[in-house]
Amino acid sequence: xxxxxxxxxxxxxxxxxVRLSGPDVGVVVAYxxxxxxxxxxSMWRANRGxxxxxFLAGRSMTFIPLGASLFVSNIGTEHFIGLAGSGAANGISVxxxxxxxxxxxxxxxxxxxxxxxxxxxxxxxxxLNKRFGGTRLRVYFAVLSLILYIFTKxxxxxxTGALFIQQSLRWDLYLSIFVLVLITGILxxxxxxxxxxxxxxxxxxxxxxxGLTLMGIAFTKVGGYDGMVRGYKxxxxxxxxxxxxxxxxxxxxxxxxxxREADDDYMPWPGxxxxxxxxxxxxxxxxxxIVQRLLAAKSVSHAKGxxxxxxxxxxxxxxxxxxxxxxxxxxxxxxxxxxxxxxxYTVCQSYAGCTNIAYPRLVLGIMPEGLRGLMMAVMIAALMxxxxxxxxxxxxxxxxxxxxxxxxxxxxxxxxxxxRVFILVMIGVSIAxxxxxxxxxxxxxxxxxxxxTNYLAPxxxxxxxxxxxxxxxxxxxxxxxxxxxxxxxxxxxxxVFVYYDSGDCLRPDPRPDIIKNFHYMYFSLFITVxxxxxxxxxxxxxxxxxxxxxxxxxxxxxxxxxxxxxSKSVENQKGYDNPALSPDDIAxxxxxxxxxxxxxxxxxxxxxxxxxxxxxxxxDLEEDITCKGRALQLACGFGGxxxxxxxxRAMQAHLEKVSELKQNSTAQIVLNxxxxxxxxxxxxxxxxxxxxxxxx
Numbered sequence: 001x002x003x004x005x006x007x008x009x010x011x012x013x014x015x016x017x018v019r020l021s022g023p024d025v026g027v028v029v030a031y032x033x034x035x036x037x038x039x040x041x042s043m044w045r046a047n048r049g050x051x052x053x054x055f056l057a058g059r060s061m062t063f064i065p066l067g068a069s070l071f072v073s074n075i076g077t078e079h080f081i082g083l084a085g086s087g088a089a090n091g092i093s094v095x096x097x098x099x100x101x102x103x104x105x106x107x108x109x110x111x112x113x114x115x116x117x118x119x120x121x122x123x124x125x126x127x128l129n130k131r132f133g134g135t136r137l138r139v140y141f142a143v144l145s146l147i148l149y150i151f152t153k154x155x156x157x158x159x160t161g162a163l164f165i166q167q168s169l170r171w172d173l174y175l176s177i178f179v180l181v182l183i184t185g186i187l188x189x190x191x192x193x194x195x196x197x198x199x200x201x202x203x204x205x206x207x208x209x210x211g212l213t214l215m216g217i218a219f220t221k222v223g224g225y226d227g228m229v230r231g232y233k234x235x236x237x238x239x240x241x242x243x244x245x246x247x248x249x250x251x252x253x254x255x256x257x258x259x260r261e262a263d264d265d266y267m268p269w270p271g272x273x274x275x276x277x278x279x280x281x282x283x284x285x286x287x288x289x290i291v292q293r294l295l296a297a298k299s300v301s302h303a304k305g306x307x308x309x310x311x312x313x314x315x316x317x318x319x320x321x322x323x324x325x326x327x328x329x330x331x332x333x334x335x336x337x338x339x340x341x342x343x344x345y346t347v348c349q350s351y352a353g354c355t356n357i358a359y360p361r362l363v364l365g366i367m368p369e370g371l372r373g374l375m376m377a378v379m380i381a382a383l384m385x386x387x388x389x390x391x392x393x394x395x396x397x398x399x400x401x402x403x404x405x406x407x408x409x410x411x412x413x414x415x416x417x418x419x420r421v422f423i424l425v426m427i428g429v430s431i432a433x434x435x436x437x438x439x440x441x442x443x444x445x446x447x448x449x450x451x452x453t454n455y456l457a458p459x460x461x462x463x464x465x466x467x468x469x470x471x472x473x474x475x476x477x478x479x480x481x482x483x484x485x486x487x488x489x490x491x492x493x494x495x496v497f498v499y500y501d502s503g504d505c506l507r508p509d510p511r512p513d514i515i516k517n518f519h520y521m522y523f524s525l526f527i528t529v530x531x532x533x534x535x536x537x538x539x540x541x542x543x544x545x546x547x548x549x550x551x552x553x554x555x556x557x558x559x560x561x562x563x564x565x566x567s568k569s570v571e572n573q574k575g576y577d578n579p580a581l582s583p584d585d586i587a588x589x590x591x592x593x594x595x596x597x598x599x600x601x602x603x604x605x606x607x608x609x610x611x612x613x614x615x616x617x618x619x620d621l622e623e624d625i626t627c628k629g630r631a632l633q634l635a636c637g638f639g640g641x642x643x644x645x646x647x648x649r650a651m652q653a654h655l656e657k658v659s660e661l662k663q664n665s666t667a668q669i670v671l672n673x674x675x676x677x678x679x680x681x682x683x684x685x686x687x688x689x690x691x692x693x694x695x696x
Contacts, residue, residue, distance in 0.1 A: 027373030028380070034202070061293075063302040067309030068204035069293045069389075074101070074310075075207065075317065076386025077379055078153075081160035082446025083317055084325025084359035088336050091232070091255025091326065092689060093267040094446060095318035099258075099689075100277065102311045102682035104284040106675055109307030111555060112285045113294050114661055115468055117303070118558040119551075122295070124288050125401040131467045131553040132475035133546065135405065140482065141460060142401035145288060146426070148456060149394050152449045153289070154387070154430035160356070160445055161383035162434075163348070167360040168376055174431070180383055181427050203384070208313070210378035211320035213371065214363060218327040221366055228323065229256060231330035237337045255326070259690040269690070271521030278458035278528040279450070286464040288393040299658055301667045308674045315685065321359070328362035329355075336361060356445055394426055395419030454524040455493040459485035459531040466535055471550050471557070477539030485531045492523055558661060 086094035121127040124145070125138040162176035169176075222228050232251055254260055259269035284290055297303035329336045336358045338344040341351040348354040363375040399419040404410060410418070459482050466473045495515055539545075552560050663671075 021369050021372070023370050024373030024376060027370060028376050031206070031377035031380070061296045061298060061302070063297070063305030063309060065201045066293055066297055066302065066306035067313070068201040070105070070290065070306055070310035071313045072204045072207060073289055073293060073386060073389035076153075076157045077160040077164060077383040078156040078386070078445055078449060079317065080211075080321055080359050080379060081163060081356050082156070082449070083321040084328065084362075085355040085357075086446050087322035087325030088329040088358040089353070089355040090252045090266050091257075092318065092322055093254075093258050093260070095322045095689070096258050096267060096272055096686070097276075097280070097446075097450070098314050098317045099682055099685050100272075100280050101284060102314045102678060102685075104277070104280050105307040105311045105314070106678060107281070108285045108291070108294070109304040110675065112464075112468060113291070113297075113303045113307075114300055115553065115555055115558050116291065116295060117297075117300055118659055118661055119553045120659055123397055123400050124286050124291060125397065127553070128463075128467070128478075131549055132478055133549050134475050134479075137475065137479055137482075138401055139405065140479075142397045144456060144460070145397055146394055148453060149289075149390055150426055150429050151433055152452050153390050154394075154426060155433040156445055156449050157383055157386050157390070158427075158430055159434045161379065161387075163356060164360045164376070164379045167348075167357055168364060168372075177431055177434070180380070180387075181431075204313075206374075207378050208316065208320075210375050211316070214367065214375060215320040215324055217366055218324045218362060222327050222330055228327055228330065232326050235326075235330045235333045235337060237334045237339055251329075257690060259686065265519070268519060268521065271519050271525065275458075275519075275521035275523070275525035275528075276450070276454065278461040279454040279524055281461040281465065282457040283453070286460060288397050289389050292393050292396065293389075297658075299663070300661050301663045301671060304671045305674075308671065308678055311678045311682070315681070318689075324362055325355075325358040328358035328365075332358075332361050332365060391423045391426075395423055398422045451496070451520045452493065454520050455489040455496075456486070458524045458528040459489070462528050462531040463535060466532060467553070468555050470536070471554050472539060472544065473535055474539045474542060474545040475549075476542045477535040477537070480538055481531045481534035484534060485527045488527050488530070 125142040129138040165176035294303040335347045
């Protein structure tokens with residue numbers, strides 16, 4: 001039964017007064033034309049008919065597009081919507097994730113990426129195969145990563161992006177999802193990683209420019225930073241005063257403190273620094289979506305430069321996403337901070353709360369005509385950049401690490417088609433999960449994503465750190481420690497979904513103590529330490545790993561030259577399971593063997609894509625076909641710019657040069673200075689917003 005307050009609110013609430021106008025839609029259309037033009041150009045320019053060309057952009061990218069792509073592939077609509085929504089609900093604390101990323105990006109650039117490049121990996125599961133041997137770690141990590149993509153990243157992006165369109169155009173939520181998926185899917189499926197990175201560069205400029213514009217207008221509306229501080233403390237809906245003895249919908253008294261006391265329900269400082277960090281290490285240092293960008297770098301120096309560039313840009317989200325969300329609560333408290341669940345459903349079609357509409361409500365409420373269309377384009381850019389990154393990386397994982405295990409002789413054409421079909425399956429499951437996502441964590445989608453991630457991902461952060469830094473850890477230790485951690489994580493996650501009701505202003509939290517009093521960040525710390533201890537203990541009890549699994553796969557052995565003697569036998573030289581060889585090396589070897597059969601006694605090493613059958617070149621895929629068939633192949637990613645034999649040899653030489661990890665001395669000095677500066681900035685921002693600036 002709808003409450004009387006909700007009925008009264010519905011009579012006065014007119015959602016048609018806050019929607020995009022004709023000129024706004026024109027700006028959005030112009031954006032689509034520009035972004036599709038960039039995608040078409042990169043599709044024509046790229047060699048998309050090979051696995052390395054489609055998935056790793058030929059490893060030819062410089063630090064500027066890579067840094068932009070790192071930023072926008074992370075900053076999707078779940079950040080614009082989620083960070084602003086959590087800012088409206090709890091203040092600046094959610095910005096701690098962005099400052100954490102500043103530091104962990106450098107861990108990726110200086111510790112992890114040199115190892116990944118040195119051992120010639122294409123995917124993160126493949127790295128585990130090279131480092132530990134066997135296949136079970138590789139397959140398990142690929143499957144778990146895909147599960148996390150579906151239930152956190154993909155579903156979160158689809159929901160938050162569609163929410164913005166729903167608020168702007170008053171379309172049905174699922175119609176909005178369909179339109180966004182269609183456009184993003186076309187861009188990703190046709191262009192591969194090259195299209196993703198080039199369009200990400202354009203979108204980064206649009207996202208930062210639009211976000212800073214809204215930030216400036218918003219601060220002007222409330223009288224600057226001091227006006228925001230004063231206004232937020234009193235930003236309560238009128239319904240708050242009608243609920244006796246209730247304070248849970250009042251503004252958080254610690255709203256302007258980032259890291260808080262150890263027993264804080266929202267942001268305990270030990271829980272965040274020690275417990276949240278492992279989940280973030282998985283995301284920034286071992287997640288295919290992020291790492292795949294840097295694997296496309298033309299050198300290790302450009303990879304490090306990209307992490308520095310992305311780190312400096314990550315300073316901005318606190319000011320252009322979190323604080324505008326707080327301002328939205330000040331200006332539109334009755335909608336953003338709604339108390340009555342029926343009123344909330346009227347506003348945003350969710351009973352859990354409407355803080356998620358803080359950003360779109362601010363855009364539609366304060367920006368002039370035309371600029372609203374610009375911000376609509378910004379949100380679509382954020383959604384598309386995040387989704388195209390997820391689609392490309394997920395198809396890479398599924399194709400190379402799962403499907404290739406099942407169909408060992410699959411042709412490159414088959415692999416590329418399977419990768420695209422998997423994208424459609426992933427989208428379908430993600431859409432089905434949206435109704436559950438929007439009712440969890442009090443409507444705070446960003447916190448939902450972090451909590452689910454922290455139940456499953458931290459054990460892999462422990463394993464990757466041990467793999468990189470502790471050569472003594474072996475496959476048995478890594479695998480069985482992960483299995484035990486999986487049982488613990490899934491048990492906790494199931495309990496959370498069973499006892500999802502956390503109460504409200506009128507009812508106390510009915511959940512068991514093990515859930516409500518054991519913060520998910522502390523649980524993350526628990527399973528991380530447990531995984532590390534078990535992995536080391538089991539490894540010490542089961543013998544040293546074979547030296548061939550340490551060759552160029554750890555931080556201490558990344559500069560090794562010679563292949564260990566144990567890995568030189570013929571049976572170890574073939575197949576994807578050999579940790580000493582990259583897929584490119586395997587392809588070269590197979591190509592040489594084919595030429596020997598043809599009578600070429602001195603075969604030349606010619607670069608060949610690892611997905612091709614023996615003797616098959618990328619140009620063999622371009623057969624005499626009808627115009628209709630050629631158009632279908634172009635849409636599926638075949639064709640484009642083919643490489644000559646001379647260009648293929650040059651590509652192989654380039655790949656070998658990159659794997660040597662050589663750096664210009666001047667570049668190395670500049671990069672190390674930049675590293676010191678960004679680390680000091682990150683630590684200083686934490687201190688300032690947690691202690692120095694805070695005034696109770």
